[in-house]
Structures are given as C-alpha cells and as structure tokens.
Amino acid sequence: MxxxxxxxxxxxxxxxxxxxxxxxxxxxxxxxxxxxxxxxxxxxxxxxxxxxxxxxxxxxxxxxxxxxxxxxxxKKSEDLFQTIFLQLIDALQHNVMQAIMQASTNPQKMIEAGLTALLTTLKDNPQMARIIYIDAMLVQELHNQATIQESMARFDRMIQAFVMLMMPNLQHSERELSLIASGLNGYVTQIAIRWVMSGFKQSMDEVLSACSVVFISLLEHFSEAEPESSKKA
Known part of the structure; x- marks a missing residue:
C-alpha cells in the first residue's frame, strides 16, 4: 500500500x-x-x-x-450586569434617536418625540428601567470602570447634537453647548430616576411635561438671544 x-x-x-x-x-x-x-x-x-x-x-x-x-x-456577576447595562443603553438611545429623526422638523415636535420615546421605552420595559436608573447607579464596578460616566457622556453628545440640529445658527462654542447638554441630561435623568423608583406612579403626561419644560425654555431663550441677522437668514 x-x-x-x-x-x-x-x-x-x-x-x-x-x-x-x-x-x-x-x-x-x-x-x-x-x-x-x-x-x-x-x-x-x-x-x-x-x-x-x-x-x-x-x-x-x-x-x-x-x-x-x-x-x-x-468572570463575575458585575461583568454580566455591565454587559446587560450596555445593551440596554444602546437600545434606549436607539429608540430616542429614531423617534427624533422620524419627527417633524419643528423643534418642539422633536423634543416631544424624543422624550416620549425615552419615557415610553422605560415604562414598557420596567426591568430595563430598574437596571439603568436604579441598580446601575449603585454598582460600584460600573463607576470604577467609568461605564456610567461614558453612558452619560453618550447621552450628552446626543443631546448636544440635537440642540445643534434644532438651532444650527447658535452663537455658542461647542464647549458651552457640551455643558448645556450635560445639564439637560442630568435634569431628565433625575426625573427618570424618581419616576422609576416610584413605580411609574405619575402619569406619562406629567412626567413628559416636566422633562419638556427645560428644553422648551432653553429653546425660547436661544431664540430670543439669536442675532437679528440669523433670524432673517
């Protein structure tokens, strides 16, 4: 052979x-x-x-x-929790962005669409809401690895892009807009935490109104402060 x-x-x-x-x-x-x-x-x-x-x-x-x-x-339970947290953040951000992009070009309609998508996603998915807005804030591992900070920064950037999309002629530096976006994000986050921890007791309309007011106020403030040349354009 x-x-x-x-x-x-x-x-x-x-x-x-x-x-x-x-x-x-x-x-x-x-x-x-x-x-x-x-x-x-x-x-x-x-x-x-x-x-x-x-x-x-x-x-x-x-x-x-x-x-x-x-x-x-x-390796440990914190690793699984972080994986789940990041997947949920991706899903939440996707829903908000999709709603904004599908909304009318009217700034107030865009604000309403984005916030409605955020709140609806949380109320329809209470397990997601608890993980993102309650437990994630308490799991030290996520803070040690800057996971929480990075997820907040992602929403900061999304809000900053949203503000610039609504008002492209703003006479403000990117650094200033970044700070404003962080403030808006923190405002909505605190309302969301309270709403989730209460078991969604307050109505969607009340929470939406509370979240919207600061965006609308900012929009009106920027509109009043906008130079006349920009308004004519």
Missing amino acids: TEAQHPAPPNAQNTQNKERQFKGLSLSERKQLRREKLIEAGLHAYGTHGFFAVTVKDICTEAKLTERYFYESF
Missing part, C-alpha cells in the same frame, strides 16, 4: 471543520447560545429583584445552566 493509500488517522479527519458539531451547532455557537441565555436570565433576575439580591447561582438556575458555564463567559 502506497503512502497515499494509507487512511488518515482519526485525529486528522475533518480538519476543515475543527469544531465538533452537536445538534447542528459548533462549539463556539453553543458557547454563544449559553452566553445569550445568561444575559436573558440576568436581565430578568436583575430587573426583577435588583443586582444585590441576585447571585450567580440564581442566574444559572434561571438560565438552566450550571455555574461552570457562567464562568465560561463572565
């Missing part, structure tokens, strides 16, 4: 597909599926009971996985 006729050893077979298949899924696909189950379980557990009342064992029980598989994807 020539060398070419020798059968390949067992460990050399299927070299083009190195990962074993199980129920049609590769090893990496199964790992990703387990990770997604843990994230889903964490969202439900943290959003229902709060971060500090939930253990790794609780998450694994919810996900129907052993703790071994938790540590396959996450």
